[in-house]
Amino acid sequence: MDFKALIAIIMTSALVNNYVLQQFLGICPFLGVSKKLDQATGMSIAVIFVMLLATAVTWPIQEFILNRFELQYLQTIVFILVIAALVQLVEIILKKNMPSLHASLGIYLPLITTNCAVLGLCINNIDLGYGFLPAMVNAFGSGLGFLIAMVLFSGVRGRIEQNDAPEAFKGIPITLVAASIVSVSFFGFSGIVENLFG
Amino acid sequence: MSNKLSVLTKGIVKENPVLVLLLGTCPTLAVTTQASNAIGMGVAATAVLLCSNIVISALRKIIPDKVRIPCYIVLIASFVTIVQMIVSAFAPDLNDSLGIFLPLIVVNCIILGRAEAFASKNGVIDSALDAIGMGVGFTLTLFAMASIREIIGNGTWYGFSIPVLADNHVSILTMAPGGFLIFGVLIAIINHASKGKGVTRDEFGCDGCPSASSCGRSTCAKEGVIE
Numbered sequence: 053m054d055f056k057a058l059i060a061i062i063m064t065s066a067l068v069n070n071y072v073l074q075q076f077l078g079i080c081p082f083l084g085v086s087k088k089l090d091q092a093t094g095m096s097i098a099v100i101f102v103m104l105l106a107t108a109v110t111w112p113i114q115e116f117i118l119n120r121f122e123l124q125y126l127q128t129i130v131f132i133l134v135i136a137a138l139v140q141l142v143e144i145i146l147k148k149n150m151p152s153l154h155a156s157l158g159i160y161l162p163l164i165t166t167n168c169a170v171l172g173l174c175i176n177n178i179d180l181g182y183g184f185l186p187a188m189v190n191a192f193g194s195g196l197g198f199l200i201a202m203v204l205f206s207g208v209r210g211r212i213e214q215n216d217a218p219e220a221f222k223g224i225p226i227t228l229v230a231a232s233i234v235s236v237s238f239f240g241f242s243g244i245v246e247n248l249f250g
Numbered sequence: 251m252s253n254k255l256s257v258l259t260k261g262i263v264k265e266n267p268v269l270v271l272l273l274g275t276c277p278t279l280a281v282t283t284q285a286s287n288a289i290g291m292g293v294a295a296t297a298v299l300l301c302s303n304i305v306i307s308a309l310r311k312i313i314p315d316k317v318r319i320p321c322y323i324v325l326i327a328s329f330v331t332i333v334q335m336i337v338s339a340f341a342p343d344l345n346d347s348l349g350i351f352l353p354l355i356v357v358n359c360i361i362l363g364r365a366e367a368f369a370s371k372n373g374v375i376d377s378a379l380d381a382i383g384m385g386v387g388f389t390l391t392l393f394a395m396a397s398i399r400e401i402i403g404n405g406t407w408y409g410f411s412i413p414v415l416a417d418n419h420v421s422i423l424t425m426a427p428g429g430f431l432i433f434g435v436l437i438a439i440i441n442h443a444s445k446g447k448g449v450t451r452d453e454f455g456c457d458g459c460p461s462a463s464s465c466g467r468s469t470c471a472k473e474g475v476i477e
Contacts, residue, residue: 074426076280080359083275125335128353129327136323168276168357172350179350220442221434224272228434235427 058189060249065193067241071169072201073231074238078169082202083227085160092206093199098160100195103173105142106135107191110174111184131174139165169198205234257376261383268391269440273359277351278392279429285408288396290344292389294333294352299361299388300381301329307369307377322365323356330355360388391436398432399423 071077078099085095110131118124143161146154164170173194177187208230217226267273274295281291302325306313313321334352338345345352355361364384369377401407403423405416422428 076276076426076429077354079275079279125331128331128334128356129324132323132327132356133320136320168354171357172354175350175353218438220438222441225434225438225441228430228437232427232430232434235430236422239425239427 056249058186060245061186061189062193062196063245063248065190066197066200067238068245070197070201070238071172071194072198073235075172077172078167078198081163081167081169082198082205083224083231085163086202086206086209089203089206089210092202094156095160095163096195096199096202098157099164099167099169099198100192101157102135102139102161102164102167102170103191103195104188105138106170106174107177107187109134109138111177111187114178115184127175127178132171135170135174136165169194201234205231208234254376254379258379258383261380261385261387262390263387265384266387266391266440267360267363267384268388269437271360271363272437273363274388275359275433277354277358278395279426279433280351281348282392282396282399282429282432283403283424284347285393285396285400287344287347288392289389290337290341291348291351292385292392294337294348295355295358295360295388296382296385297333298326298329298355298358299364299385300378301332302326302361302365303369303377303381304374306365307372307374310370318370319362319366322362326361326365327356360384395432395436399428403428 065071069075072079072082081095081099086092113130113134114127118127118130139161143154143158146158146161173191177190180190182190209227212226212230221229261267265271268275268278277291277295281287302322305325306322309321330353333355334345337348337352364380368380372380397407401412401415402420403425404421405412405419420428423432
């Protein structure tokens with residue numbers, strides 16, 4: 053797996069197949085925490101961290117335990133439990149040893165324990181048949197895509213708040229319509245990977 | 251008796267899990283490109299919800315309060331695995347088109363949300379009725395949304411081609427932006443029809459989120475989303 057292929061994986065997962073805007077994974081935090089820019093960034097960095105951590109743990113489990121003993125049917129149960137336990141553990145360690153980091157990132161960790169983007173990524177990595185390094189790169193790219201979507205969308209929401217929407221559209225509906233338009237803008241990236249690396 | 255009936259029917263309209271409680275957004279947006287996928291997803295999620303609600307309700311006095319969330323997750327994940335096996339054995343096409351969203355029923359907010367909000371506090375029969383109501387509400391909403399997206403976006407409905415629309419379809423509705431748009435418009439219609447009384451939450455919050463009870467100190471609590 054050469055360097056060029058890894059860059060292509062990052063571009064694909066961050067822009068073309070953006071988890072939030074193209075694949076509908078992790079919609080809850082995307083709509084729930086995107087109101088303020090600092091919260092959106094904090095949440096996204098926590099997501100990148102958990103995605104890398106979850107991939108680093110679930111990939112070896114799949115490869116060396118589930119595949120080896122033909123227990124693939126346990127994938128769903130094992131992955132969700134491992135991810136949940138791991139994130140709780142990291143949160144406890146952060147709280148004890150790095151209180152300042154915990155104050156800025158720790159509050160988001162329990163929120164993403166059972167986020168569908170994280171579990172979805174781990175299952176996707178296995179389904180796509182990635183090796184360990186490509187899987188980690190894919191995790192970073194997907195997290196990066198989440199960060200891009202969150203930061204862009206928090207800017208959009210800042211503008212929506214100041215505008216006067218029709219009564220029935222106030223709150224969630226107008227936010228969803230805005231998300232739809234942001235999602236259209238990501239169509240601009242389709243074909244970028246083929247053109248750059250093809 | 252009317253009490254039991256209201257438990258059953260509240261999930262369909264008054265507390266519709268998708269349009270009023272705003273739970274399970276990810277599968278709602280993702281699988282509603284075709285009416286047949288929506289029915290498949292709805293039935294699969296309803297089966298998991300029914301089994302998990304019954305078992306969690308039956309075990310509610312045995313499961314210690316402190317570790318209830320991990321217990322629920324293990325139970326739900328087991329039922330999801332069973333459903334996954336059944337679907338891949340008897341409906342391989344559906345398995346392919348639902349793809350990753352079939353295992354992701356585990357983290358579907360509706361299922362953990364109902365376990366936490368209803369099954370852990372009520373008897374087995376009520377919990378089963380609640381699960382059926384919520385499941386039917388979920389399935390009907392998915393079906394309605396998928397029908398709109400498929401008819402306008404693709405010009406077909408359940409495999410039938412629709413005369414004029416088939417040649418003039420608006421294909422963006424079957425793509426990602428169409429999901430957000432139709433969902434937003436449907437919620438706005440509910441808002442308008444109920445004069446703002448229907449959708450009580452003006453924010454996507456945590457009360458259905460699986461981690462809600464473990465993060466009382468998180469941003470949600472700060473922003474007053476959860477009481």
